[in-house]
Amino acid sequence: MLSSAIASGKAFHAFFISSSDEDAGLSLARRAAALCCLGRDAEPALLSCPDYHQLKGEETGAKEIRSLIDELSKASFGGGKRAIVISNAHALSREAQNTLLKTLEEPPQGVMFLLCGNADGMLSTIISRCAVVRLGHCGYDEIEAELIKSGASAADARLYASLSCLSMGRGIRLFKSAEYREHRDRSLSALISALNGELPSQAAKGLAKAGAADALTFMLSFMADALTASAGIGRRINNIDRQDAINSTARRFTSAQILCIIEMITKASESLYMASGGDMYPAAVIDGLFLRIIKELK
Numbered sequence: 001m002l003s004s005a006i007a008s009g010k011a012f013h014a015f016f017i018s019s020s021d022e023d024a025g026l027s028l029a030r031r032a033a034a035l036c037c038l039g040r041d042a043e044p045a046l047l048s049c050p051d052y053h054q055l056k057g058e059e060t061g062a063k064e065i066r067s068l069i070d071e072l073s074k075a076s077f078g079g080g081k082r083a084i085v086i087s088n089a090h091a092l093s094r095e096a097q098n099t100l101l102k103t104l105e106e107p108p109q110g111v112m113f114l115l116c117g118n119a120d121g122m123l124s125t126i127i128s129r130c131a132v133v134r135l136g137h138c139g140y141d142e143i144e145a146e147l148i149k150s151g152a153s154a155a156d157a158r159l160y161a162s163l164s165c166l167s168m169g170r171g172i173r174l175f176k177s178a179e180y181r182e183h184r185d186r187s188l189s190a191l192i193s194a195l196n197g198e199l200p201s202q203a204a205k206g207l208a209k210a211g212a213a214d215a216l217t218f219m220l221s222f223m224a225d226a227l228t229a230s231a232g233i234g235r236r237i238n239n240i241d242r243q244d245a246i247n248s249t250a251r252r253f254t255s256a257q258i259l260c261i262i263e264m265i266t267k268a269s270e271s272l273y274m275a276s277g278g279d280m281y282p283a284a285v286i287d288g289l290f291l292r293i294i295k296e297l298k
Contacts, residue, residue: 002028002133006035006112012131014104014113016089016122019135023169026087028135029114030054033083036112051082057091057117065092065099072108081110090121097123104129120270137166147175162238165221170214183207187215188222192245194290195253195261197297204286212282216269216289223265226250227258257297264292 005011015032019025030043037051046052053068068084076082086092092100104113104126119127140161146168147157152175163184164171173180187207190200207215221238222245228235229250239246249258268289272282 002032003035003041006032011036011112013107013111014130015115015133016119016127016130017114017116017133017135018119019116020137021135021167021169022088022116023167023172024135024138025116026085028133029085029087029116032114033085033112036081036083051076051080052085053082054085054087057086057088060086060096061093062095062099065096065103069099069103072103072111076110081112082108083112083114085114086116088117089115090117090119092122094123097126101126101129121272138168140166143168143171147171150175159240162236162240163221165217165238167217170217179210183210183214184218186210187218188239188242188245190215190286190290191219191222191293192249194293195249195297197294199290199294204283204290207286208282212286213269213272215286216265216272220262220265220269222246223249223258223262226253227255227262230255230258253297260296261293264289264296 002011002015015029017025017029019028027043030046031041033052034040034042034046034049037049038045046054053071055064055068072082072084101123107113113130115122115126115130119132143161143164143166144157147160148154150172152160156175160171160175163174174184186203190203190207193200193203222242225237225239225242225246226249228237229246230253237243237246253261268285271285
């Protein structure tokens with residue numbers, strides 16, 4: 001539908017693509033940008049397109065936004081349309097968002113803004129000036145098929161699709177990156193330590209540096225599996241490489257306790273998308289989560 005709107009020339013000037021899968025949201029934004037700038041779905045060609053700009057929310061401040069606005073005030077290359085993609089837009093500071101808001105209120109002619117991320121971290125005034133596109137989850141079969149295309153064996157494709165938390169990008173990173181697999185392992189090990197009443201020393205800082213949102217997603221998936229095992233729900237176990245730890249957690253804690261921890265992790269995840277608290281903020285969120293889990297299970 002987004003492609004059709006752009007092709008017809010009737011697309012809105014700003015879109016917010018909301019997705020739990022960062023890679024899927026960014027890929028859609030780039031494809032839309034290619035249609036806008038190049039007139040065809042040719043994402044790789046954007047790299048050489050002077051009318052395309054991409055920013056990372058976590059690395060972009062008000063100064064960078066003002067610089068972009070100055071650039072947009074000039075004529076486009078060849079008089080064509082321009083596209084701006086901002087990944088992880090929820091990581092923009094409040095000052096940067098307010099600076100961007102002024103441009104969205106009076107957008108330059110022939111410019112499309114494509115913001116990706118979690119709407120909970122955005123000013124409501126920005127969201128109100130965007131057409132919101134919400135992406136659903138991929139299916140396990142889709143992720144398996146893509147992993148096999150990427151060179152995974154059938155067995156590895158099943159494993160990493162299962163561990164992906166229904167994210168295509170996460171499944172591919174787990175398959176391709178030993179460092180990312182280690183991040184998952186450290187995330188689950190730290191959670192299990194907290195479940196055992198032990199505060200994981202220095203773990204929060206390392207998990208935040210490697211990716212706090214993914215760390216919390218891995219923890220949430222583990223606890224959902226523990227709830228499945230505890231309540232006897234007919235749902236597949238995703239963390240099949242942690243079956244023993246899942247069964248142990250299900251035996252030790254009641255379903256009510258597991259649900260309470262799931263709620264804690266969910267709230268911690270949501271808080272990551274609120275107003276930026278500086279570089280140490282994600283680490284503080286994870287540390288606070290571990291402390292609350294330990295306190296709850298005493």
